[in-house]
Amino acid sequence: MQNDMEPKEGWNVDNLTDMMDTADAAVPGGAAAAVAFDVKNMAGITGPLGFFDPLNFCGDASEGKIRFYREVELKHGRVGMLAALGFLVGENFHPLFGGSVDAPAYLAFQQTPLQTFWPYVVFGVAVVEITSVFSFKNPKDGLWEIRSDHEPGDLKWDPLGLKPTDPAELLEMQNKELNNGRLGMIAAAGMIFQETFVTNAKLFA
Numbered sequence: 001m002q003n004d005m006e007p008k009e010g011w012n013v014d015n016l017t018d019m020m021d022t023a024d025a026a027v028p029g030g031a032a033a034a035v036a037f038d039v040k041n042m043a044g045i046t047g048p049l050g051f052f053d054p055l056n057f058c059g060d061a062s063e064g065k066i067r068f069y070r071e072v073e074l075k076h077g078r079v080g081m082l083a084a085l086g087f088l089v090g091e092n093f094h095p096l097f098g099g100s101v102d103a104p105a106y107l108a109f110q111q112t113p114l115q116t117f118w119p120y121v122v123f124g125v126a127v128v129e130i131t132s133v134f135s136f137k138n139p140k141d142g143l144w145e146i147r148s149d150h151e152p153g154d155l156k157w158d159p160l161g162l163k164p165t166d167p168a169e170l171l172e173m174q175n176k177e178l179n180n181g182r183l184g185m186i187a188a189a190g191m192i193f194q195e196t197f198v199t200n201a202k203l204f205a
Helices: 013-026 030-035 063-090 118-135 167-199
Strands: none
């Protein structure tokens, strides 16, 4: 006895695919509706503030734009953490370049021995930034938008194997990185402001 749903030519890959497409079209949003993007499901939403967007940057932003915001936040957070650590350590312990770089951190980058070092820093930053270009959508599909298959902040570089395989542990690590990065940006900005406009001297001079 033939099933009423069975095509006259019998089941094959083509008509099965057609049926799946038809079923997706019959559901609002298709198959993607079940995994719709929600900014409130992203890492970094922790207590006590929870989802904090007072200027409503995410209000009408697309998924690609929000992923771009997160990519920017992660990169600036990592730089902020390094900068804050550099202020505290570099001003008190500076054996490189013969120990001759002994100045407040906001001025140290201008010292003569460091001027030959900066091209290497710029090159390292350029490598990361150039490779990140491939994470963007085609400009025709949206300016400054990250592809949905790209994980923000993932440089595909984990030499120590620190990235957890368990989703819950990974979320916890992502939350820690984001929160420490936010603190690092605020701390670095505060240190720069203090040395530049208040004391004009080292933090612990």
